[in-house]
Amino acid sequence: MNKSIMVAKYEFLKTVKRKEFILMTLGFPLFFILIILVPLLLTGFSSPEDLTLGYIDRSNSFEFPDEITVKESMIFSNEIPGTTNNQDLDGQDNGKDQIIKLIRYSDVEAAKQDVISGTLSGYLIIPQDYLKTGIVESFVMGKGTNIPQDELSELMVNNLLQDKVDEDTLKRVKDPITFKQFSIETTGEVSEKGLTDLLEDSALPYIIGILLIISIFTSSGYLLQSVAEEKESRIIEILLSSVTPMELLTGKIVGLGSVGLLQIAIWLSVGFAGLIYVFALSINPLLLILSLAYFILGFLLFASMMGAVGAMSGSMRESQQLIPIFTFPAIAPILFMQVLITEPDGMLSMFFSMFPLTSPVAMLIRMGVSDVPLYQIAISLLILMVSVYFVILASARLFRVRLLMYGKRPAIGEIIRYMKTG
């Protein structure tokens, strides 16, 4: 057993020092942050460009102010609906507002000339039958200029309804619904559901589920690679003259499993730190513990299978071709996400959350959308544990028999024979 720890330690350090690992572990959160931040920053930076627009009103029903100001912060507030106080932003002026000047023209030719000479960014034509069609024609130089539609719409609404309705009605026409959700418990208790609760309930298990898959696959992929590498480089024979195949397999699984745990821990702490900071999210400790349990068991299951595959195949390349066999069952819960969410207690969802290859992810998703009875969680964990036991046993036998064999891949019949007699 002592030697397993030695193997685990060596495999752990070897993998953690790999460039691929560092890139994946640090790159993944970074990638996410970039995906979220870059569009925000881009819109943020592009907004200050001021515009001068001409307009020709053929319907004779509009009177626009000389200029309007588009608050930069409005761009951000539009991105995150449901956050509080987004109506009252006038107080915070950070000086990066976009100013749109509006100039009335009566002659299209004059407006066109001014666009060509550069004094106008573009011009709008409001046709005679605007009220019936809602069509406004915009003319800009080339393709470059973006006319902010939201602000113009607001301007039109103001013009159309002014003096016809009161101030409050005008506000509601512009922004008719702000949802406030309540959920009714079986006890009759009514509680308000904020965005935070929604996130905690469904997004979190979903995110954890996906991280689980990625992490299980990267670390059991490392296992597959390391077994195949040892076999290919033939160092395996030296190792086996020092440790038993079982010790070697256990050491590898523990070492590379720890790599996976470390990776998921880094991701989750980065992710949660962000979520907690932004939404003051609280994490259900039971969910966290169950995620951990499902991760460890799920990893053991996939890793021992991959260990056997690595031992079975002759080279790294050959073994990598076999990975998709495991990919499909593992991502099946994600593919059937719709069913899991809409019918969390239906037959298919039940099956997915019990079947050992899919249960880690499926159960976490189910727990997110419905109250899964505790006994079901217990049964699913039990099934998973029993399968892990048998798979490890079978894999260790295959591992032992196949590790030193090269050449042709064994037939299914042979594999079954090895599992029985190993």
Place this chain on the structure above:
Amino acid sequence: METIELENVTKSYNSNKVIEDISFSVKPGEIFGLLGPNGAGKTTILRMMLDIIKPDSGNIKVFGKKLDSDSKDRTGYLPEERGLYKRSRVIELLVYLAQLKGMTKPRALENAESLLQSIEMLEHKDKKIEELSKGMQQKIQFIATIIHNPDLIVVDEPFSGLDPVNTQLIKNILLEQKKAGKTIILSTHMMEQAEVMCDRILMINKGMIVLHGKVGDIKNEHRNNSIFLEFEGNLNSLKEIDLIENIISHGTYIEIFLKEGHDIQSLIEDIVKRVKIQRIEQSTPSLNEIFINIVKGVTS
């Protein structure tokens, strides 16, 4: 107590008998040669000794008992198929392999450095394996075999792919180990090496023992009743000697075969009278010749 004992060991792969009912033992402190042509089953025997694969039937004892974790730690194995972790650093890999044999890290580090020194590779200790030449990798692998100071050293074709200088280097280290009282099993098909190094040999062919015993005894046993002769004078005058069965010419010298039941001593006396002797030698075949004869004999 014998260092290794095999009793009626049999092994087959897919109903193909690779080893058939083999028994032998290796004594402490000797260099034991395991010889045979390619595919004879040498590597299979070594792997079974080291519990890497299991025999179908028969008993194998190492240090007087079934191989366990403790006796594995006392054994060093250089497999024929060479290979190391390509991306690991020399010193880290050596220390890891020594640790797997139950050695503490500081001791492993100390041994690794002194062994690297002895093969003149200390300056490469922080290089990655893949940066080394093939011969260098092979030397690293050889010292990985003895880094934990094992009592039993099992080497499978240790000289293949090495230049004469490095072959001598490895040979000297092995002889030093023998002097230090270690038992060595040398598996090879290079008979010249086995002939000079081994105390006893076991030759197998197609999974069966064909020769077994001390190198000197085996050679005596397979000696032809003949002498080699280089001389000045008339060949025909020799042909007249009654004791001679046959004469074969090898170019610069001839081989004279004696008739059954006659003494070489009296033959020499007779020769001296007829020609001028430049060199005379009783013929003892090399292991190589014995090996070739036996392998040919079995196949034909």
